[in-house]
Amino acid sequence: MDYVLYAVPFFLLLIALELLADRWRGRSSYRLADAINSLSAGVLSTTSGLLTKGVGVLTYAFAWQHLAMFELSGQSLWVWLFAFVFYDLCYYWNHRFGHERNIFWAAHSVHHQSEEYNLSTALRQTSSGFLLGWLFYLPMAVAGMPPQVFLTVAALNLLYQFWVHTRHIPKLGWLEWLLITPSNHRVHHAQNPIYMDRNYGGVFILWDRLFGTFQEELDEHPVVFGVTTPLASWNPLWANLQFYVQLWRDAAQAASRWDRLRIWFMPTGWRPADVAARYPLAKPDLVGFVKFEVPLAPGRKVYAAAQFALYVAVGSGLLAVGETLALPYLLAAWAWMAFGLYAIGAWLENRPWAPAIEWLRLLSIPPVLWLAEHAGLFAAKPMTWSVLLGYILLSAIALWWMTGSAARFGRTTARG
Structure with a gap:
């Protein structure tokens, strides 16, 4: 069953309700072009997924058939519960690498490019995550989790993450210690130095607390959403290619062959010293931060x-x-x-x-x-x-x- 397909009408309904909440509370968390750009990335991602889904499914099924250490039954409730938690642990490391290494950030950065934070941002997904993302879930196959169990808990994990992309829900008390909430996920989407590269969990915040990547949302540091190298475009194709192109250009311009190779696997933001000196990248000033916008008549x-x-x-x-x-x-x-x-x-x-x-x-x-x-x-x-x-x-x-x-x-x- 494709849970995402059945969830689409509910996604659109909740986006409409959030727009009403904006109006009722006198807020403005949506801009039309930004929302269309986010949703376009989502539509492109799901369409691309029809072509690329087999990469993850086939590699997982192969590993499960040939490398599984245990024979777990999909009829057992504890297997499902364990799989749900296990998947989120694997997701944590996938997500963390997605922020901490250049090649993984090239895929994941799409999700963070919006300078707004609303439910449409949740649907802003990459089209190239299939290239390496499957690696992080192989431990589940080795542990013997049946493919159908894996696919189902993966879909449930993704669906859970939709509701946390909102500015309308404040901190939720003791739940902040257990679950990913709108507050601690707002931190994750920030480009403020104090918030960057924090709160990686999909459902549970426990992993971040355990591995030292947790950061609370602070009143004295209002979140500024987006990435430090702005996309500055409403083009969903360029959104998926932007950081790959930057890495390719830096690699081509590097004098050292070793730098040309290792740039892809170095910490996110690392550039060869000679390239960084000749072609510095401008970073936006968060004081008085100006969001990307293109004036367009209402009719257009x-x-x-x-x-x-x-x-x-x-x-x-x-x-x-x-x-x-x-x-x-x-x-x-x-x-x-x-x-x-x-x-x-x-x-x-x-x-x-x-x-x-x-x-x-x-x-x-x-x-x-x-x-x-x-x-x-x-x-x-x-x-x-x-x-x-x-x-x-x-x-x-x-x-x-x-x-x-x-x-x-x-x-x-x-x-x-």
């Missing part, structure tokens, strides 16, 4: 949200049928989704070439649906085509009007 924001809704729907549909699709169809679906999310990101960044990309994205929708129907992925009814074509037509009219208005405004400004 509404347009972006309406277009993004299509990708949430298609992404959810792919989660439902993904395991039945052949690899070529999965690759095509991923490419189309990635292109669409990239186009929306370019639109939110108000790139000069964004309208041309947007026209191309709109024109791609009917042939993609036609190919999906003829591939037998679903049976589109006449009403489906009517609604879709109406949606595209209205989008095209809005796009033509907005781009035409911008051009007319530019000519008027030039004459003035």
Whole structure:
């Protein structure tokens, strides 16, 4: 059972409730472009997961079949309870390495790039964590935890972490000593020096207290969210590539061959001395910290949200049928989704070439649906085509009007 698929409607409902709580309490923890960027990373991650899930599952199953020291039964309650706790311990070390070593941070940094902290941030997930993340869960396979037990407790661990991504819930008393809570997870998402690289647990804060990585949220140090090398983009593809590209550039520019190799495995932030001297990285000043923003007219924001809704729907549909699709169809679906999310990101960044990309994205929708129907992925009814074509037509009219208005405004400004 794909628990994440069934949880999607509840995620969206809770995000809507958090927006209402913002309004009721006079807060502003959401910005549209930031939320769409976070959710785009999540949609891209789940779509990529259809292609890459097998890496973790197959390696775990192989280790379980050939290396298991014990034969544990999935029918036993204690096995499930032990697996739930054991998984969180493995997650702690996976998460900790994700912050403390360059190659792991390159994957995990996606989750921390948002300069806001809300429930949409929880869905901001990496698309490349599959490359090395599976290594940390092999101890469970060696201990004899059946794959179905492993997959289920992994999903439950991930689902638990959703609710802690909020600023509306204060400290929770004695629970702060036992569980990951919104307060101690806010610390984890901070870029303040006092908070950085702390509170790694997924469900239990006990590991952080045991291994010396716990930090309490302090009133005298308000949390500043984000990363010390800002993403400064609404592009979910660049979000996944940013730190890999930085590591690659630093490795290519290093004079020492040894530095070119070890940079990937050194503590996060380490750079070859010669590269750091020639190409210093600017770090934001947390005093008066200014969040990344691109001015965009309200109508353009509404347009972006309406277009993004299509990708949430298609992404959810792919989660439902993904395991039945052949690899070529999965690759095509991923490419189309990635292109669409990239186009929306370019639109939110108000790139000069964004309208041309947007026209191309709109024109791609009917042939993609036609190919999906003829591939037998679903049976589109006449009403489906009517609604879709109406949606595209209205989008095209809005796009033509907005781009035409911008051009007319530019000519008027030039004459003035």
